[in-house]
Amino acid sequence: MRAQAAIRSEEKFKPAALYFALVLGAGFVLGTIRVPFLVPRMGERYPEFLEMPIGFTALTMSVLAELQLAAVLQDPSIGQYIASRDPISGTVYLFMLLLFVLMPAILAHTNGDQVGSGHQLP
DSSP, X not given: OHHHHHHHHHHHHHHHHHHHHHHHHHHHHHHHHIIIIIHHHHOSHHHHHHHHHHHHHHXXXXXXXXXXXXXXXXXXXXXXXXXXXXXXXXXXXHHHHHHHHHHHHHHHHHHGGGTTTTOOOO
């Protein structure tokens, strides 16, 4: 029984690790453009805002892919799929999506004017 649980955990870990590596890699590539070229000219804040549409696009694509796969694999309507979600885990999932969307604003608010202070747009 423990061996099966370990195999299932490993099967879940591999895609999560790949996703993490892809997101980290994309952030690294974007950072190599943002930090040396944009930050000196614009400060920290505005170049980070330029990267945010990528995050929103990724979120949108992720949610659409999930809904599409649910419709294809489980054959319910999208409304039925959403209604069939567990009330607790579904609520946590929606909260995490909301947090994902709001995190840049939360961080900007908590950092106040420290982020990009002293830098003005040309």
